[in-house]
Amino acid sequence: MRQLLLSLLALPVLAYGADMAPDTQSNHLRDPNAYSDGYTLDSGPYVLPGPRQLHMADEDNFGHLLADEFEWQEGGVGAYDMQAWYGGTFNRVLVKAEGEYQNSQLEDARTELLWDHAISAFWNLQAGVRSDNGEGPARQWLALGVEGLAPYWLDVEATAYVGDNGRTAARVEAEYDLLITHRLILTPKAEMNLYGKSDQARGIGSGLSDASLGLRLRYEITRQFAPYVGFEYQRKLGNTADLARSEGDHAGETKWLAGVRFWF
Incomplete structure (x- = not known):
């Protein structure tokens, strides 16, 4: 029974x-x-x-701005990683901006203007253009990639780029929010960049160019405003590391940091 x-x-x-x-x-x-x-x-x-x-x-269009990282890093470096979009459930205009500045000078910046289209419940296809600025000549690229939520709640971005003079590049980023409490959140983040050919004017070598691993602990005073502290290890690899050493720079460094995450 x-x-x-x-x-x-x-x-x-x-x-x-x-x-x-x-x-x-x-x-x-x-x-x-x-x-x-x-x-x-x-x-x-x-x-x-x-x-x-x-x-x-x-059926309506909405706008959103997220400053995922807005921080000060050890050595007097300011850094930002932000994105903004406007659109609906299936199609949006998306702007991504990431960079570093020091002594009121822009050291390195990557800005992307993308069309963001939902292709499944958890993944979006992104296509558009990218512009690199800062030290060295500016570079422009065409971009095509995906962004979404992988199994085990892992946020993933993977994008391929094609530039002028036969330049190619790829970028992969992944992060995960580990909830210690409902307000205290630990976020590990990893990023890698690859280039098809060397660009000495911007200090970039061919192959796997650089990688970074960061750990940030934030406290959400509200869901929209959260200060955080952490550290980030940045490492230049392969030919890019050789170019850095030839200029008298270190191939790797660890930086302590503090900042604020906000969105509206």
Whole structure:
């Protein structure tokens, strides 16, 4: 009798799982009308007469600004990693900006203007342009990549670039929020950059150019405002490290840092 009851209780779960096949689920989680059997707010037998009275949030455009890193680093270096977007659920205009400045001078900066398009429940396709500024000549690139949430709640960005004179590059970044409490959050972050050919004017060698590993501990006073402390290890690799040593610079360094994360 106990097994019979358990089997009966499991039937709704099995039926629900059968309806939610992996392909259907991934394709329709962002579609507000995926499970309405064709009935929508402006078609079907249940449409209200007169002008439309109800609008859903996914039909409007919104804007968002996130300063994921806005910090001071050991050695008098200021650094930022920010992004802003405007659009809807499926398509957005996205701006990414990351860089460092010292003594009121911009040392290095990467700015991207992208079209951000949802391709599944947790992944977006991104395409656009990138501009590198700071020390050395400016460089422009075409960009194509993905950004999303990998298994185990890992935030991942992977982008490939094509520039002038046959230049190519790739960038991979991953980070994870570890909740110590509901307000105290530890975030490890790793980043790697690769280049297809050397660019001595900007101190870049071909191959795996550089990598960094950071650890930041933030306290969310509110969800929108969180000061943090941490450290970051930066390492130049391969031909890029050789170029740095030839200029009398260190190939690797560890910096303590403090900053604030905010969004609205």
